[in-house]
Amino acid sequence: MSSESTDNLNSYEKMQEIADFILGQTEIRPRIGIICGSGLSGIGDLLSEKRTIPYTEIPHFPKCKVSGHRGELSLGLLEGVPVVCFQGRCHYYEGFGMSEVVLATRIMKLLGAKIMIVTNAAGGLNPSMKVGDMMIIKDHLNFLGLSGISPLRGSNEDRLGPRFPSLTDLYDGGIRQIARAVAVSMNIQHEVHEGILAALGGPSYETVAELKFLRLAGVDAVGMSTVHEAIAARHCGMLVFGCSLITNECIVEYGTNREPNHEEVIEASKNGANKFATFISKLVSGLRQQDTIA
Numbered sequence: 260m261s262s263e264s265t266d267n268l269n270s271y272e273k274m275q276e277i278a279d280f281i282l283g284q285t286e287i288r289p290r291i292g293i294i295c296g297s298g299l300s301g302i303g304d305l306l307s308e309k310r311t312i313p314y315t316e317i318p319h320f321p322k323c324k325v326s327g328h329r330g331e332l333s334l335g336l337l338e339g340v341p342v343v344c345f346q347g348r349c350h351y352y353e354g355f356g357m358s359e360v361v362l363a364t365r366i367m368k369l370l371g372a373k374i375m376i377v378t379n380a381a382g383g384l385n386p387s388m389k390v391g392d393m394m395i396i397k398d399h400l401n402f403l404g405l406s407g408i409s410p411l412r413g414s415n416e417d418r419l420g421p422r423f424p425s426l427t428d429l430y431d432g433g434i435r436q437i438a439r440a441v442a443v444s445m446n447i448q449h450e451v452h453e454g455i456l457a458a459l460g461g462p463s464y465e466t467v468a469e470l471k472f473l474r475l476a477g478v479d480a481v482g483m484s485t486v487h488e489a490i491a492a493r494h495c496g497m498l499v500f501g502c503s504l505i506t507n508e509c510i511v512e513y514g515t516n517r518e519p520n521h522e523e524v525i526e527a528s529k530n531g532a533n534k535f536a537t538f539i540s541k542l543v544s545g546l547r548q549q550d551t552i553a
């Protein structure tokens with residue numbers, strides 16, 4: 260299996276080689292890095308002065324294969340701000356090692372990004388959330404991390420960040436405030452929630468008992484990605500904004516004859532993609548106006 264983990268991308272020199280290759284393809288010097296979740300690659304279509312590079316052309320870059328992920332990155336201007344947009348991510352459940360899962364995050368740092376915007380498709384567990392709503396991530400519960408599966412496991416690369424980083428206020432409060440204001444300006448504040456994302460290993464969806472447990476623990480939405488990238492971004496000193504598109508309602512009762520599936524996730528993200536992309540681009544505009552990316 261070509262996507263099987265080699266987990267050998269912890270080498271700073273290899274990451275620098277990748278970053279140098281990308282910088283050699285464009286004049287754009289990104290201040291913000293964006294990771295697009297399932298079905299959300301359309302954010303990259305909003306870029307002007309765009310240069311797109313398929314992951315297959317980038318040395319050492321892992322090739323993700325999940326449907327809904329394009330497998331390319333685009334550099335360009337979003338609302339006049341230089342950004343790099345990763346249209347496709349590698350998931351741990353695909354067999355990638357953590358150094359591959361967070362490679363895009365570390366590369367955006369080496370490209371010069373100060374802020375990471377990380378997005379995903381997620382199941383809505385809080386009953387107030389409907390399919391098509393968004394959730395600004397306030398904090399996370401990382402079930403892999405709690406058991407020691409971390410992108411920071413292994414010898415620490417001091418050129419990236421410290422051995423023992425704090426994750427307090429991981430999802431930047433100032434950026435969340437700007438995002439809430441954007442929701443009001445778009446008159447979608449009733450569809451934009453703020454809450455706790457639980458990260459599970461996947462690729463199976465959750466059992467009813469697991470979901471009941473997670474709800475008792477204060478979880479609002481569930482996903483299979485994002486938190487590892489957020490940890491790696493904090494480790495290397497970037498500010499983090501996370502946002503989920505709610506693509507399915509979690510099934511919390513037995514015998515309903517309903518069950519989650521990836522086709523439903525992709526369909527819902529297709530339907531919500533335009534609004535989601537507009538929300539993210541207005542957020543980038545807000546960050547520029549507040550000089551957060553200076």
Ligand SMILES: O=P(O)(O)O[C@@H]1C[C@H](O)[C@@H](CO)O1
Nearest residue numbers: 296297379380483484521524
């Ligand atoms: O890449 P994300 O986290 O958006 O993708 C979600 C999680 C699984 O890959 C898939 C489940 O339907 O969508």
